[in-house]
Amino acid sequence: MIKLGVLDQVYVSEGRTATDGLYEATKLAQETEKLGYARFWVSEHHSMRALAFSSPEVLIAHLAAATSSIRVGSGGIMLPHYSAYKVAENFRLLEALHPGRIDLGLGRAPGGMPLATRALQQDKYVDINKYPQQVLDIVGYFHDKLPAGHPFEKLIASPVIPTAPEVWLLGSSGESARIAAMLGTSYAFAEFFGTPGGEEATHYYNTHFEPNEALEDKPRSMIATLAICAETEEEADRLARSADLLFLGIRTGLEMPYLPSVQTATDYPYTEMDRLHIQQIRQRRVIGTPAQVKEQLLRMGESYNVSEILINTPIHDPEARIRSYELIAKEFGMTGK
Structure with a gap:
């Protein structure tokens, strides 16, 4: 059976605050741990009013402390903004605090608009082509195995510990799959972005994977998708309207300052073009009853040839929201605490 996890972008919901959103994320992590979900990942986005945070490493520390067994990680750290050494230090510390429970998902995307990227990279020259080397440097720091001749060969990423976080490369393109296969990391495809070519990307990764002695000896891939489940199709469709309007704003450039309520989404004055956009967006969504959601997730897992799916x-x-995860867990026969 396919393994299920959680991807939480921690929205600020209409009528509530960022603090409320962070509280809700903590409760969701605790409840999904009880249900038997394998991972709980949080993303990195900057200068977006609808999101309650922008620092995944800080939130991971809080979520891991509030839980006891579920793996907690980043989906992901946008590595070109940062020093590989500092990322390694942060995640080694998290791993020391919560051994065997920390995942480091890495991405190349900026995670925000150009102005946020300029602020993050202020007075810093960034060469996106150095991303693969940054990943290898992090792996070297995690395992105290920087190659001979490396400029930081004798540098230690504290704390020195016997375990290391899992390393995943994230992407929504074939290029990320190519890099993950070449470096021998695990690979996660952002299916919920709606970018075509995901099946080809995961196939390339699985067939071109080169083992890394410090990481994986065989390919390991997963996808992240958006799924909404309720007891009836009608209720699932109703609950999904909030996401419809949120992602419509992202697509059309009219960013929502919050995750809208169902009532706001229902009352919104959609144009015919808006409805066409939503129809297209819905084609990449898993929405329905427990049986329908299970069927679609299993079909996606087979199509992408992955053994794990993160659900947003x-x-x-x-x-x-918690009930949606409960219904899916029950349908899949998951056994938690």
């Missing part, structure tokens, strides 16, 4: 569920009502 932007529902305005926090209790309905």
Whole structure:
């Protein structure tokens, strides 16, 4: 059976605050741990009013401390903004605090608009082509195996510990799959972005994987998708309207300052073009009853040839959101605590 996890972007819901959103994320991590979900990942985005945070490493520390067994990680750290050494130090510390529970997902994307990128990279020259070397440097720091002749060969990423976080490369393109296969890391495809070519990307990764003695000896891939589940099709469709309007704003450049309520989304004055956009967006969504959601997730897992799926569920009502994960867990026969 396919393994399921959680991807939480920690939205600020309409009528609530960022603090509320962070509280809801903590409760969701605790509840999904009880249900038997394998991972709980948080993303990195900057200068977006609808999101309650922009620093995944800080939030990971909080979420890992609030749970006891679920793996907690980044989906992901946008590495070109940062020093590989500092990222290695941060995540080694997290691993020392929570051994065997920390995942480091890495991405090449900016995670925000150009102005945020300029601020993050102020007075710094960034060469995106150095991304593969940055990844290898992090692996070297994690395992105290920087190659001979490396300029930082004798440098230690504290604390020195016997375990290391899992390293995943994230992407929504074939290029990220190529780099992950070449470096021998695990690979996660952002299916919920709606970018075509995901099946080809994961196939390339699985067939061109080169083992890394410090990491993986065989390919390991997963996808992240958006799924909303309820007892009836009608209720699932109703709950999904909030995400429809949120992602419509992202697509059309009219960014929402929050995750809208179902009522706001229902009352919104959609144009015919808006409805066409939503229809297209819905083609990449898993929405329905438990049986329908299970069927679609299993079909996606087979199509992408992955053994793990992270589920992102932007529902305005926090209790309905937890219920969605409960229904999916029950349908898959998951056994938690």
